[in-house]
Amino acid sequence: MSGDALERDLLDREPDDRIRVLDPDGAVVAPELEPALEAETLRSMYRDMRFSRRFDERMISLQRQGRLGTYSSLAGQEGSQIGATYALADDDMLSFQYREHGALVVRGLPWEYLLYWMGHEDGNAALAEIDVFPLNISIAAHLPHIVGWSWAAKLNGDDRVGVAHFGDGSTSEGDFHEALNFAGVFDTPTVFFCNNNQWAISVPRERQTASATIAQKATAYGFAGVQVDGMDPLATYVVTKAAREKALESGDERRRPTLIEAVQYRYGAHTTADDPDVYRDESEVEEWREKDPIDRFEAYLRDAGVLDDDQIEAIESEIEETLATLVDRAEDVAGDPGEMFEYTYAEPTPRLEAQREYLADLRDRHGDDALLEDE
DSSP states (O other), X not given: OOHHHHHHHGGGSOTTSOBOSBOTTSOBSOGGGOOOOOXXXXXXHHHXXXXXXXXXXXXXXXXXXXXXXXXXXXXXXXXXXXXXXHTSOTTSEEEOXXXXXXXXXXXXXXXXXXXXXXXXXXXXXXGGGGTBOOOOOSTTTTHHXXXXXXXXXXXXXXXXXXXXXXXXXXXXXXXXXXXXXXXXXXXOOEEEEEXXXXXXXXXXXXXXXXXXXXXXGGGGGTSEEEEEETTOHHHHHHHHHHHHHHHTOOTTSOOOOEXXXXXXXOOSOSSXXXXXXXXSOHHHHHHHHTTOHHHHHHHHHHHTTSOOHHHHHHHHHHXXXXXXXXHHXXXXXXXXXXXXXXXXXXXXXXHHHHHHHHHHXXXXXXXXXXXXXTO
C-alpha cells in the first residue's frame, strides 16, 4: 500500500480506534504512519509549537498586568493545532473558535491579532489576509459558515478545503448538528476538527454526550469520523492530510467531509476569567502533562538527529525576539473609544447615535482622561 493510500485508510477505521504515531516518550509506535517530512519542516513544526506555548504564557502575563483583555489559553493543545495546520495548503480556509492560536502561528500570526485581545476589532479583520475567518466567541456558531464557504468552493471548482476548529462543548449545540448534516447531504469539502480537551468550561466530557466517542457522531451524517491522539503532532498531521485529500476527490468519487476528534487536554483555565481548581483536581492535570506534545515531539526529533541543544537555544532566542516585537507593535496602537459605535449596526439606531454624541461631548469637554477617572 502506498503512503497516500495508507493515510487514506486511516479514515476507514472505527471511530474509537485512536490513531497515534508517537507514544508519550516520543518513540514511534506506528512506523507505517510516520510521515516523510523534511528535517527543516520538522524543526519548523517544533518552533511553532514552542512559540505557541511561549505566546500563551506571555499573553496570560499581559492580561494579569491589565495590558490585555480576557484570554483563552491553548497550553497542552499545540500538537493538534500545529500538526493539523501543517497538513493544509496555505490557501485552505481556516475557521476557529477562540483557543486555536497555534493554527494562526503556522499562518504567520499577524501582529494585529494581539490588537483583538486588547479590544481593537481591527485585529480580527487582519486575519482575512491569511485565509482565516474572524475568531468566534459564540460556541459552534462558525460551523455553518465554514460549510457554506466549503460548498461555494466546491461549486466554483476550487481545490480548497474549509477547516473548522472547535471544542467538545460545541457538539452539544444545534449549529454543530446542522453544519454536519448539511455537509453530509451536499458533500462539502469540509474538515471538522474537534479539539476534545476534556472540559467545556466546567462541564467534563462524560457529561457532554453519552456517545462513546465524539468521532462516531459523523456516522449519523453519512461520512467518516476518526479519533486521533491530539497531543501527537505527527498523528494529527497524517489524519488531517488524509481528510484533506478525501475532501478534494473528484470524478467518480464525491467530495466528502470528515470529523476528526483530537483527544487532548487543556492545562490552564478555560479563560483568564476562570478558576479550574473549582471543578478539577491538579492530579488530573499532572497526569496529562506526562503526555506533553512539545516534550514528546522534542524527544522524537532528538532521537532522529533533527534537533540538538544549539538549535533549541537559537529557536528560543528567535521566539523571544519575535514576541517582544509583536507586543511592542500592538501596544503602540492607541485606542479610540469612539470605535465602539462603528460596528454595532449597519445603520446606527437613535439610541446609539445619542450615546456616540454623549461620548464625543464628554471627550471634548474633559479629554480622554475623564474616561479613566473611575479606574
